[in-house]
Amino acid sequence: MSDNRYVEIANLTKAYPNPFGQDVAVVKDFNLILRKGEVVSVIGHSGCGKSTVLTMLAGLNPISSGSLVVDGREVAGPGPDRAVVFQAPCLLPWMTTFENVMLGVKQVYPHGTPAERRQICEYYLSIVGLADSMRKYPREMSGGMQQRVGIARAIALRPRMLLLDEPFGRLDSLTRMDLQDVILEILDREKITTVVITHDVDEAIYMADRVCMMTNGPEASVGQVLEIPFERPRIRADVLDHPNYYDFRACLLSFLEKQEHNKSSHVEAFEERQRQERELQTSASDRQLETEPASV
């Protein structure tokens, strides 16, 4: 497959049944194409289905319809080729930092010698700045440090794709900036195709080559895609000083505001439609009931 269409998300839909047995599409007809090595951030209001898209990409959540292709292969279940960094660090608390990273490395380098594997683990842990904390248990570390381990664990897999699910959502803003730089540094070096889910406008702009804005759910999809042309490697001060930065920011914010504004009317219309459908169904089943005694 060409590097321009490294990841293809076409008409991606996820539907869950509601208590009345109807399918409610959380995400509907989501379309996005990523180039190889591109970083795309997905932004939207909370609950709009950003994470659903990401978990489907990771293969943790089966898709209802549409297609997901990564590097020419249909996504069928989770795998270490699409590494995920979750919002919570998700470290295994009974393992040290090193062992947590090693767990994945062992899977990805089944033929490596123990020394090679150890070197890999040590290398990635040192990249995220944890060279001194390899023997520590997660409970002995701060949230930021734990998330660094999560990042090291993900990139140590040498994935085709890196999926970041609001990775800094639970961290304070100083730590968050630190970690953004850590990730950007890695991405500049490793050129991994990345999707970052976020609800932070500045983060979306600072990290991504393109920002994908999602409409509000239900039936969320891509509302608008914004190209961020800042050159890499990025330096925070330069980005903030860039003349276009505030335009981008304004563009994102106005989109999100519009979504918030539309929200009530949008949801009401959706619920009205559902209710009508339900009434249709019930009347149909009533008719069925009426005819039933005759058939017995």
Add this chain to the structure above:
Amino acid sequence: MAESKLEKFKYGLLKLIDVSGFKVFDPVVRLVFGEEPRKQAGEVLKFLVTPVVFVLLCLGLWTVIAPRHKTKSGEVPTPVEVWDAGMIANTLNERENEKETDFALSGSQREAEITLVQQLLAEKKKQSEQLKAEAEKVAAAATEETAAAIAPVQKQYDELKAANKGAKTTRSGEIKKLAEAVAAGSATAEKLLQAIRDDNLASDEARDAEKELKDHMDEIRSNPPKAVKKTQLAYDAAANEVQHLSKRLDYLQKGNRSQKVSQAEQKTLAAMSKLESATTSSAILSAAKSVVQGEEKAARTAEQSYPRTATIWFQVRRSLFTVFVGFVMAAVIAIPVGIMCGLNKVVMACLTPIISIFKPVSPVVWLLIFQIVVGAFFPDPESHPLFVFFGSLPWIGELGVNPALVFSACTVAMCAVWPALVNTALGVSSIDKDHMNVARVLKLGLWSRLFKIIIPSSLPLVFAGLRISLGVGWMVLIAAEALSSSDGLGKYVWDEYQNGSSHSFANIIFACFVVGIIGFFLDRIMIVLQRSVSFDDGAAVV
């Protein structure tokens, strides 16, 4: 430098206290190290001194209330009596130990021991005689005293009885006369009836009065002066010691293993010389037979061990071993099955009816079932390889592993398996979804998923289940042993209940405390294990 070492020691100690679940002693340690003395003293007062005072109060209440309740086996023993009974049980154990060594002693050691025991015996005998004389003297004095106390009452009683008898005769005579008068028509039947009623009433009253005096005499008789009991007990104890020492002497002289062996050897030698000198074929044959017999007997005797009577500490060890076997059986079944249940909903659905139906079944029922089932496996327990194997092990061999132990252990396992199973299943099925997602993303195989994620994550709950299991098992075991007469603490209690000596009741209560204290320590051990596998460092269970 020294101070930091001390600090290190202090925090090590505090950690130890924390892990072992004895948090109560935390302020004591801090107080000893002089950390915030005022606050720590307050803590000690609140959480250590107050409970101790409360327990002492309970003991006091027990001491006061117990003697007021008279039962078929005497008064309810007070704490002091229970303690004494425990000490006596302990002495019995020590005496068994002595006899056991005596049985095995040989050569010059035996000789030395004989002289020692003889000396002791002579001393004790003398002491015992003295005590006996004193006890008799006190008893005689008491008898006199009692007789003196009873005499006036007896006199009163006799007088009353005579008076009552006289009155009764007079009344009967009057009634007879009245009856004649009624027959003659000079009196009404009504009057006669009234006279009979009055007579009955008067007799009842007289009987009551007599009974009261008699009861008074009985009371005097049944409450001899305290000194009598005391001297008698002292004499009993001495006599007991004398008996024990003569038993020891017996074991050293006649019952001793080396003596028995040499006797058998001498017999063999005699038979041997007979064999050499014998001329007829029948004489040769019988001599040869007795040689072989003698040899066999010598060999058998050399392997003999002292036939111990089961003392309380032996029963404790046996119960602990049985509960351990049962607990291991329960864990070996519960953990894998629980993991399967937690992983697979179908397995869970299959096992749910079995778990829910068998869980509430009483241990007594299981005991009977296992007694029948296990019994069938060992038609000839003496020679069964399993028991021969256990019999040959050190420590365990002397506990006497037999089918009774096996089915007691099975009963323990059957009752203890459920909490561990249910908790393991819960632990496995409630694994953090994020951790499972990590496993899915990494595409971990079944084994690494099991050993790297599922088992470590469910271990705290597994151990919580095992802890409950051990508690249940210990409780069930005591009941099972009491019911099945399988050696152990339960049987000890049951035997005490059956033999009904003066110490029995106190022994039972002492055993009750032993069971409780052992149960407490088993629980503590499980807490320590549970704490040591808890990865989150919290989940402190007390």
